[in-house]
Amino acid sequence: MRKEKLIQHSADYQKKLNDLFDQIDFDVLEQITSTIIDVYKNEKTIYVAGNGGSAATASHYKVDFGFFVRYFKKKRIKVVSLTDHSPLMTAIGNDNSYDEVFTQQMQDYFSKGDVLIAxxxxxxxxxxxxxxxxxxxxxxxxxxxxxxxxxxxxDACKICLFTPNPKGDYGPIEDLHMIICHMLVSYLRQDEEFMSLYE
Structure with a gap:
């Protein structure tokens, strides 16, 4: 009985993911991809931020974007995860406000031309x-x-990939955000403009 329920639940969950995937605005995804390539060309920095499960996703973006170009001879994509310094985050949260845990870090480093993935x-x-x-x-x-x-x-972001799903259903949307990370990285490996920067 449990096996049958698991099979049905898995099918239902997969449908949720498929429905979210079908909502991806590929015009927006193209904008994001072009922005990442421009960051690399201009030697600027990508910052990534999120809370809870999205904080883990932010850290994963740092790993995948920052490390997959390790064979590039001259430079890598510079990526900073604002979620990774727990002593600093708790200090800011305790002494200032949790609302400022990312902006306080950005004050030290963020500059014109940099990118934040929120x-x-x-x-x-x-x-x-x-x-x-x-x-x-x-x-x-x-x-x-x-x-x-x-x-x-x-509304706060200049570029936003919005994929609506039922409020409170965190798992599928967090899965999608991770999938987008993997999609972007795997795509960049075959993008002619990006790979032409390989030296």
Whole structure:
């Protein structure tokens, strides 16, 4: 009985993922890809931020984007995960506000032409929203990956990949954000413009 239920549940979950995948706006995904290539060409930096499961995804973006070009002879994509320094994050959260855990870090390093990838299932995490707004203020490009109803992050970002899904259903949208990471990295390996930068 349990096996049959697991089979049905797996099929239902797969359908949720397929439905989300079908909602991907590939015009927006092309914008994101072009922005990442420009960051590399201009020797700027990508910053990544998120909370909870999205924090883990942000760290994964850092690994995949920063390390897959390890064979490039001259330079790598510079990627900083704003979620990885727990002592600093807890200090900022304790002494200032949790809403500032990303912007306080960005003050030290973020500059014009840099990019922030802000990941949030709900789009309403204020520390991520503030980070996107701050990136825009400094002349950077804010990229949002959001689900649910989009939240405030959808409007705060210059570029936003919004894939709506039922509020509170975190798993599928977090899965999709990870899939997008893997899709982008695997695509860049065959993009003629990007690979022409390989020396």
């Amino acid at each position: 990941i949030s299932a709900s789009g309403n995490s204020m520390n991520v929203v503030k980070a996107a707004e701050y990136a825009n203020e400094l002349g950077g490009t804010s990229i949002g990956l959001v689900g649910f109803e989009g939240g405030k992050l959808k």
